[in-house]
Amino acid sequence: MVATQSSMLPLGTTAPSFSLLDPRSKEFVSFSNKSEGRGFLIGFICNHCPYVIHLKDHFPFLFNSFLEKHIKVFLISSNDPVKYPDDSPEKMAIEAINLEIEFPYLFDADQGVAKSYQAACTPDFFLFNENQELFYRGQYDASRPGNNINVTGEDISNATNRMLNGDNSPANQIPSIGCNIKWK
Numbered sequence: 001m002v003a004t005q006s007s008m009l010p011l012g013t014t015a016p017s018f019s020l021l022d023p024r025s026k027e028f029v030s031f032s033n034k035s036e037g038r039g040f041l042i043g044f045i046c047n048h049c050p051y052v053i054h055l056k057d058h059f060p061f062l063f064n065s066f067l068e069k070h071i072k073v074f075l076i077s078s079n080d081p082v083k084y085p086d087d088s089p090e091k092m093a094i095e096a097i098n099l100e101i102e103f104p105y106l107f108d109a110d111q112g113v114a115k116s117y118q119a120a121c122t123p124d125f126f127l128f129n130e131n132q133e134l135f136y137r138g139q140y141d142a143s144r145p146g147n148n149i150n151v152t153g154e155d156i157s158n159a160t161n162r163m164l165n166g167d168n169s170p171a172n173q174i175p176s177i178g179c180n181i182k183w184k
Contacts, residue, residue: 003051004121004180008137011169015040015132016116020076020106023089024096029104031074033132038070039163040128041156044119044181045105046077047095048086050145051178052122058151059123059140060099069164073103078114079122079182087182114181121178127159135163138173 019030031040041063045052063073081088089107096105108114117126127136136159143149159170 003177005175005177006124006138007118007120008173008175009118009126009134011134011137011173013134015042015126015128015134016113018076018106018108018113018116020108020113021089022104022106023093024105029074029106031072035072035132037072038130039066039072039135039160040132041066041071041073041160042117042126042128043073043075044078044114044117044122044124045075046079046084046087046122046179046182047091048079048084049122049179054143054145055123055140055151056099058153060101062153062157064100064102066160067102069160071160071164075101075103075105076108076113076119077105077122078108078111078119080111080184082184084182111181111184119181121176121180123178124176124181125156127156127163129163135159135169136173137176139176142174144177 017032079087129135141154143151
């Protein structure tokens with residue numbers, strides 16, 4: 001596996017809109033400037049990446065708890081399912097059920113949403129405030145496969161709490177690291 005860092009989209013960037021298929025419900029889910037919430041977490045993940053697998057026993061619980069704080073969560077897979085069949089919409093639906101996530105896990109078939117967010121790796125997280133301005137982008141926490149640091153979600157949790165408290169964005173935002181998005 002080749003480690004790729006997130007591109008670190010500039011803070012303050014307005015969240016790009018999208019309408020993507022949720023393979024679990026087989027319906028399209030939209031996010032736009034009319035979407036309401038106290039914040040919006042857009043995350044790029046996939047089923048097969050070891051960096052995502054490393055987090056999957058933790059992030060469903062944390063992100064489900066964000067919903068209680070009126071943070072809308074959207075996870076997106078943009079990988080090419082022809083070359084990476086474990087990331088097919090059918091397997092995404094099974095994964096969403098197995099992880100017991102209460103938010104959509106969406107399929108970016110033409111990879112246009114990943115490009116609009118300048119997503120580079122899985123996982124790659126983007127936290128937007130209620131005005132849909134980028135507040136945080138970067139790592140979930142300092143844990144990586146094999147580095148013996150416990151998965152805590154510390155970085156994304158701290159950023160979310162700062163945003164909800166009306167504080168400034170975290171000064172030190174560390175890029176996420178993971179597998180590169182599997183472009184067509």
